[in-house]
Amino acid sequence: MRDVRMHGFRERTSVSAAIEMLERRTSPLGVERVGVGAAHGRVAAEAVIAGIDVPAFARSAMDGFAVVGESTFGASAQAPVELALIGETKAGRWFGGTLRHGEAVRITTGAPIPTGADAIVMAEVAEANGNTVRVREPVAPGKHVGAIGEDIRRGDLVVRRGRRLRPQDVGVLASVGMAEVLVVRRPHVSIVITGDEVLSAGDMPRDALISDADGPMLRALADRDGAAAIELRYLPDDRDALRAVFAAHDGDVLLVSGGSSVGPEDHAPTVLAELGEITVHGVALRPASPAGFGFLRSGCPVFLLPGNPVSCLCAYEFFAGPTIRALGGRSRAWPHRRVKLPLAAKIVSELGRTDYMRVSIIDGRVVPIMTSGASILSSTTRADGVVIVAAHHEGHGEGEEVEVQLYDQEESR
Numbered sequence: 001m002r003d004v005r006m007h008g009f010r011e012r013t014s015v016s017a018a019i020e021m022l023e024r025r026t027s028p029l030g031v032e033r034v035g036v037g038a039a040h041g042r043v044a045a046e047a048v049i050a051g052i053d054v055p056a057f058a059r060s061a062m063d064g065f066a067v068v069g070e071s072t073f074g075a076s077a078q079a080p081v082e083l084a085l086i087g088e089t090k091a092g093r094w095f096g097g098t099l100r101h102g103e104a105v106r107i108t109t110g111a112p113i114p115t116g117a118d119a120i121v122m123a124e125v126a127e128a129n130g131n132t133v134r135v136r137e138p139v140a141p142g143k144h145v146g147a148i149g150e151d152i153r154r155g156d157l158v159v160r161r162g163r164r165l166r167p168q169d170v171g172v173l174a175s176v177g178m179a180e181v182l183v184v185r186r187p188h189v190s191i192v193i194t195g196d197e198v199l200s201a202g203d204m205p206r207d208a209l210i211s212d213a214d215g216p217m218l219r220a221l222a223d224r225d226g227a228a229a230i231e232l233r234y235l236p237d238d239r240d241a242l243r244a245v246f247a248a249h250d251g252d253v254l255l256v257s258g259g260s261s262v263g264p265e266d267h268a269p270t271v272l273a274e275l276g277e278i279t280v281h282g283v284a285l286r287p288a289s290p291a292g293f294g295f296l297r298s299g300c301p302v303f304l305l306p307g308n309p310v311s312c313l314c315a316y317e318f319f320a321g322p323t324i325r326a327l328g329g330r331s332r333a334w335p336h337r338r339v340k341l342p343l344a345a346k347i348v349s350e351l352g353r354t355d356y357m358r359v360s361i362i363d364g365r366v367v368p369i370m371t372s373g374a375s376i377l378s379s380t381t382r383a384d385g386v387v388i389v390a391a392h393h394e395g396h397g398e399g400e401e402v403e404v405q406l407y408d409q410e411e412s413r
Contacts, residue, residue, distance in 0.1 A: 012284040014391055015318060015354040021279055022293065022319060026301060028329045029185040029252060036174050039165050041226070042183035043329030048159040050176045053149035058113040062120050062144045065104040065133055066095075069119035069141035080127075080134040089114060104133045113145055120144035152176060164330060184329030186228035187252035191218050192245055194258040194268070195307060196237045213377055214257040214305070214312045221313075222255070224335070225321050226328040237265035246275050246296065253324055254300060255316070258307030261290035268304050276302070283315075284353045284391060287374035291315035308374035314356040336385065336405040341366050347396045349389040358383040359404060366402055383407065 031045040060066065067083060075081035088106035089095040095105055095114035104121070105114050106128065113120075118141040125137040152158065158172055159165065165173075165181070173181060193215045199205065201212040215232050222230050231251070235241050237259065246254070259268040260281075272278045272294045281292035281304065288311040292304040303320040305312045322332035344365035349355045358369040361384045368387075371379045385406040389395060396402050 012282040012289060013280045014284050014352070016391070018280045018283055018293075018319065019322070022301070022323055023326075023332070025279075025295065026323050026326055029187060029327050031182050032185050033180045033182055036170055036178050036181055039173065039181040039183060040167055040170050042165055042181070042186070043226075044159050044161055044163045044165060045182045045184050045329070047157060047161045048173060048176075048178065048181070050152045050154055050156045050158050052152075052176055053154050054152040054175050055146055055148060055150070058148055059146045060107045060109055060111050060113060060120050060144065061146050062122050063109050064107060064123040064144070065121045065126050065128075065135075066099060066107045066114050066117035067104045067119055067121055067135070067139065068099065068101045068117060069139050069143065071101045071103075072119070072121060072135050072138045075135045075138045077136045080136045081138075083133045083135060085128055085131050085133050104135075118142060118145065162329065186226050187324055187327040188229045188231075189222045189227040189253045189255065189324060190231045190233075190249060190251045191215060191222070191255045192233055192235055192242070192257070194235045194237060194242065194256065196265075198234060198258070198307075200234060213309045214307065217309065217313060217377075218255055218257065218305075218316060221316055221321060222253075222324060225324040226330055227253075227324060228328075237267070239267040239271065242267050243271045243275070246271050246302070249296065249300060250298075252300060252327060253320070254296070254302040255305060255320055256302065257305045257312055260292060260304035260306055272296075272302050272304070278304075283318075285314065285318065286350075286353055286355050287311040288315040288318070288356070291319065293319055306374070309377035310358075310380060311374040313377075313380060317356075318354075334405055336407065338403050338405055340401050340403050342399050342401050343368075343396055344398065346398045347387065347389060347402075349393055349395040351394055352391050354391045355389040357387045357389060358385075359387050360384050361404065366404055380407070 072081050083104040086103050089111045090108045091110035094112050099105055099114045099116035119139045121135050121139050126133050126135045193212050197209050199209050199211050201216045203211050205211050219230050256268045259266045269278055269281050276296040278294035283291050288306055290306050294302055305315045326332050342365055344367045347357055347368055358379050360367045369379050369383050385404040387402050
């Protein structure tokens, strides 16, 4: 590869071309089995077909009395029907006998319907007294009875392959007796923060040193996108130290913050080229134009993210985030809820370049954040979201409706 340090980029890859390269080269990881209680948020690696009916027996939907519905016909408040009370049954138990016309069995919600019964009289319209029950309203056969398989039928598709499991999906899987679920393995992500000037996250800035913001941000983003384990480490601007980390890496994704541009201490691109390949370096994207990515010889994708925090965030969202999600079986699409609203002021861009524009929403209109610096991370906390200006646009005019990807509201994919 051409060493761009102190020379600059001759040309930059379009965002769409870079994304296409990543999509061709990355796909979901292998599979693993997890307990159903740990399956929430995971992606199903196979379709699940119900092997049983749920419920597997007819059950009471009410507290009251199991009866032969026909034996209550004609009952009213003025002329109750009197039935013989022959016993009781509760959830988890079968009634031992057979119920006949003119008889009743006290029953609780969820209990199996006694043999011979076909309806439930609600407790509110009946009154037990010793060995009899006085019923004040008639009940039709089948009333308040949960039928076999009314929830799930044997042979029903319970979960489709590729579905990201929601809490209710986990509940349904448990209800059909699934102790374990086959899911896509989640990627292990390593984050390397480079720079002689960078202190560990949380350290108080001093002299010409700064506290790391990229590390905690990238950790949170990778967690959002389904990473299983996230390792964070700090390195000085030292080529040998960086090379050693690259050579020893055995995870699924490597994120490198800093050292990706054209300065004399930007070693990440040349190290990646030596130990694998650098597929893209320099993107027609603002901010984050020095971003790049490639692959170690193991096939592990390595993302070169600019050190400036907004550029780091931008490059992650376009390239690393979709890849991490895809490796874990999730959708590559950005996980933000989207709204369409009119612009309060025009947005200017440049043909051939994709722009990541931070915006606020005020009184139902989209207001561009005036601070555009790649190091002003607070601009993203003041913003409600971003507008992506595609490379084939020169911007958008005042009043034009644009799509905003909202920072604070995520879709479940």
